[in-house]
Amino acid sequence: MLAYKLQSVLVYAFVWGSIYLLISLGFSLICGVLRIFHLGYGVTFVLAAYGTWALMHELHLGLWPAIGLMFVMQIAFALLVFYKGIFQRYLEQEEILLTLSMLVFLAVTHLANYSYPVTAGVSIPTTIIDGTFKIGKVRLSYQMLFAALTGIGVTLVFVWMFLKTRVGLIIRAMSQDIQASRLMGADVSKMYFLAMALSVIPPTICVLMIAPFWSVDPLMGAPLLTTAMLVSILGGLGNLKGSIVASYLIGFIHASISFFYVSRFMGFAALVITLLVMIFKRGGLYPGETIW
Amino acid sequence: MNRKKSGVVVSVVLFFVLACSTGAMAQANAPIKIGFMGNLSAAFSLSAKGAAQMAVDEMNSAGGIAGRPLELIVEDTKGEIPKAVELYKKLVMTDKVTAVVIGEKVEMAVAGMEIGAELFKEFPHIMFSTIGSGDVIWHHVRDNYEKYKFGFQTYYSVSTNYLNIWGPLNAQVFKELAGAKNVALVYEDMEWTKPLRKGLKDVSPPLKEVYAQNGLKVVYETTLSTDQKMFTSVFEEIAAMEADVIDATVGYIDEGALIKQWEQSSARDLPLYIWGGLAGMPPAWKVTEGKCLGVLVGSSMIRVPITEKTIPFMDNLVGKYKVGPIFGSHTTYDTLYGFKKAAENAGGVDNIEGLIKSLENVEEVAVLGTIGWNAKLHYNLPYPKYVTPIVQWQKEGDQGAMKVIFPAEYANAKYMSPAELRK
Numbered sequence: 001m002l003a004y005k006l007q008s009v010l011v012y013a014f015v016w017g018s019i020y021l022l023i024s025l026g027f028s029l030i031c032g033v034l035r036i037f038h039l040g041y042g043v044t045f046v047l048a049a050y051g052t053w054a055l056m057h058e059l060h061l062g063l064w065p066a067i068g069l070m071f072v073m074q075i076a077f078a079l080l081v082f083y084k085g086i087f088q089r090y091l092e093q094e095e096i097l098l099t100l101s102m103l104v105f106l107a108v109t110h111l112a113n114y115s116y117p118v119t120a121g122v123s124i125p126t127t128i129i130d131g132t133f134k135i136g137k138v139r140l141s142y143q144m145l146f147a148a149l150t151g152i153g154v155t156l157v158f159v160w161m162f163l164k165t166r167v168g169l170i171i172r173a174m175s176q177d178i179q180a181s182r183l184m185g186a187d188v189s190k191m192y193f194l195a196m197a198l199s200v201i202p203p204t205i206c207v208l209m210i211a212p213f214w215s216v217d218p219l220m221g222a223p224l225l226t227t228a229m230l231v232s233i234l235g236g237l238g239n240l241k242g243s244i245v246a247s248y249l250i251g252f253i254h255a256s257i258s259f260f261y262v263s264r265f266m267g268f269a270a271l272v273i274t275l276l277v278m279i280f281k282r283g284g285l286y287p288g289e290t291i292w
Numbered sequence: 293m294n295r296k297k298s299g300v301v302v303s304v305v306l307f308f309v310l311a312c313s314t315g316a317m318a319q320a321n322a323p324i325k326i327g328f329m330g331n332l333s334a335a336f337s338l339s340a341k342g343a344a345q346m347a348v349d350e351m352n353s354a355g356g357i358a359g360r361p362l363e364l365i366v367e368d369t370k371g372e373i374p375k376a377v378e379l380y381k382k383l384v385m386t387d388k389v390t391a392v393v394i395g396e397k398v399e400m401a402v403a404g405m406e407i408g409a410e411l412f413k414e415f416p417h418i419m420f421s422t423i424g425s426g427d428v429i430w431h432h433v434r435d436n437y438e439k440y441k442f443g444f445q446t447y448y449s450v451s452t453n454y455l456n457i458w459g460p461l462n463a464q465v466f467k468e469l470a471g472a473k474n475v476a477l478v479y480e481d482m483e484w485t486k487p488l489r490k491g492l493k494d495v496s497p498p499l500k501e502v503y504a505q506n507g508l509k510v511v512y513e514t515t516l517s518t519d520q521k522m523f524t525s526v527f528e529e530i531a532a533m534e535a536d537v538i539d540a541t542v543g544y545i546d547e548g549a550l551i552k553q554w555e556q557s558s559a560r561d562l563p564l565y566i567w568g569g570l571a572g573m574p575p576a577w578k579v580t581e582g583k584c585l586g587v588l589v590g591s592s593m594i595r596v597p598i599t600e601k602t603i604p605f606m607d608n609l610v611g612k613y614k615v616g617p618i619f620g621s622h623t624t625y626d627t628l629y630g631f632k633k634a635a636e637n638a639g640g641v642d643n644i645e646g647l648i649k650s651l652e653n654v655e656e657v658a659v660l661g662t663i664g665w666n667a668k669l670h671y672n673l674p675y676p677k678y679v680t681p682i683v684q685w686q687k688e689g690d691q692g693a694m695k696v697i698f699p700a701e702y703a704n705a706k707y708m709s710p711a712e713l714r715k
Contacts, residue, residue, distance in 0.1 A: 001532070008528060016522065117335050118570065119616060121578030132556055139528060141556030212581065213556055214521060215548035223521060258525035264481060264517035 004137045009255045011138045017251025018148035024231035025202035032175045032238030032291030033195040040101030042221030043108045048207035049216045050112045053122045074200040083196045113218035124211035147209035162292050175291040234274045242286030323363035327383035330395040331371035336620045340395030342613035343621035347628035357635045376400045384415045390641045391418040398424025405443045416644035420627045422446045423620035426484045430671040446623040446672045451487035453674040455496035463506035469707040470563045472536035476512035480542040523553045531558035543569035548579045555583035561711045577692035584685045586710030591683045596696045605659045626658035
């Protein structure tokens with residue numbers, strides 16, 4: 001039994017950690033580049049699910065066209081509502097910015113609930129392969145594995161972009177010193193725009209990947225936002241390296257508590273450990289004014 | 293007294309006699325006012341409101357209660373307790389309703405019951421809680437009958453019934469239909485499951501022991517958090533403990549995720565029995581993309597004629613009142629019919645004390661069996677009077693359908709194991 005539990009912890013720490021990474025990547029990006037604690041981030045999850053559903057059922061689009069159009073809507077929403085509508089106007093007035101971001105999130109959640117309550121039966125048919133398989137003694141669903149691998153894949157693309165491309169270099173420079181970046185000729189507005197657009201990609205992919213084993217409901221944004229915040233805070237706000245480490249650490253805590261104690265305490269345990277880290281290591285695991 | 297004076301006196305007396313008799317006639321024909329309070333942003337309250345309106349409309353078409361029409365006054369609490377208290381006062385003191393129906397969570401009913409108790413002496417009335425679950429309402433009546441005798445609860449979620457009636461029945465279903473010997477118990481961490489986890493003093497031991505007394509061994513027991521989204525570890529452990537059936541005492545957790553993760557776990561071939569909530573509603577099939585195939589659930593939303601009222605109720609509620617039957621709509625509708633019969637037995641609604649006594653003894657045909665209330669404790673009469681069938685999600689063409697598998701007299705399908713159904 002002990003061997004089975006240890007194997008389970010390892011497998012699920014990897015799987016859940018990779019999924020948490022996918023959930024939190026966009027949040028970390030905005031924290032790192034725009035230096036904003038984006039309380040409206042949960043909107044992305046709701047829009048991804050309900051946007052796809054609405055396009056499929058109201059416009060009778062197929063799954064793939066609906067997903068494509070939903071991505072366009074997501075990016076437009078992030079740029080027009082959040083960036084142009086709130087961030088650009090209130091960048092220096094943080095309390096207004098946070099309040100408005102949160103209000104937008106709540107408004108979209110309520111709109112989703114009003115338009116498609118739970119009784120509407122919203123679901124996103126994105127199962128790639130149904131069924132389960134075994135790794136050693138541990139059974140795992142294919143869809144969870146795909147979600148985990150997607151999390152790793154998307155993270156690698158982001159890391160590669162930050163390390164190997166000119167755009168990534170500029171974003172890193174901006175995350176370290178915005179004024180110096182301006183003086184060096186970086187088009188800060190354009191990069192902010194790009195960062196906002198990029199930030200919606202991981203959570204959108206995340207919803208599509210986890211929908212077959214996660215619940216799709218109008219209130220789904222709040223727990224996912226909480227996970228993103230927890231990962232980012234533990235990792236060090238806006239630090240991608242920190243987010244990666246924190247995701248797997250929280251995955252490990254959740255899996256350990258679930259298999260060795262009781263699953264309902266996994267959220268509490270992760271919060272306590274984050275709190276302890278913040279007390280003894282101010283700013284999280286990777287504190288620092290840089291995204292990488 | 294001269295003739296002129298005596299003429300005036302007679303005229304005055306006649307005027308008063310006429311005025312009084314006209315007033316009495318007006319009173320005799322005045323509508324009986326029923327207040328309905330609910331959170332009109334929530335699907336369950338909207339459904340209950342539709343059911344209440346339907347009952348009132350039907351009764352008015354049939355001549356009302358003892359010749360008096362009914363008037364339904366609807367108020368929106370917005371799910372806020374202070375608002376609910378204010379509206380309760382308004383309904384009782386200003387609108388002077390005979391009964392207040394609270395079609396919302398039990399916290400609202402408790403708030404209503406407290407303010408109702410304060411008002412009762414000056415404004416005698418009846419209160420019905422038709423959605424609120426748990427034991428709080430009837431505990432009030434049990435602990436202080438004189439103060440709270442005006443309160444009645446019409447909902448299935450009463451722990452005494454769970455432990456004394458549903459526990460042994462579940463054990464019977466698990467053993468006889470699913471051939472189970474070992475059961476895994478999964479609770480949600482909420483107040484209503486506490487008596488099931490801990491037992492009720494002087495009433496029943498915990499559910500685990502109830503199952504043991506009925507020949508089932510509990511091999512696994514855990515409690516889930518209501519905000520939990522990951523259940524995989526629970527199902528993997530249940531499969532490792534060699535349980536034969538999973539008894540999920542849940543109704544408020546994320547059942548969509550629970551069912552999806554059960555179907556993608558080592559426990560997928562073990563029957564999953566869910567006590568209530570989303571799993572027992574028609575959208576569950578879509579929400580889980582058919583992964584609920586094989587799930588067993590206690591549900592009142594089935595198209596099986598338990599009485600002559602069952603099918604017309606469901607059809608009319610959807611067809612004419614544009615709301616779906618959700619938990620609480622049946623109980624609200626049945627409550628008003630129980631009220632009608634009690635009022636008729638009591639000879640009207642003017643004597644509230646008499647009406648209370650009549651409600652304590654009434655029995656009326658209901659959508660799900662027979663409606664009536666325990667004479668001392670004021671919760672509605674449980675199974676076999678009021679029936680919540682156990683259904684199983686099975687396939688009907690490409691779609692899923694909830695098929696009744698228990699009680700046998702209402703069954704329209706046989707139980708099949710999840711593995712058989714997936715073939």
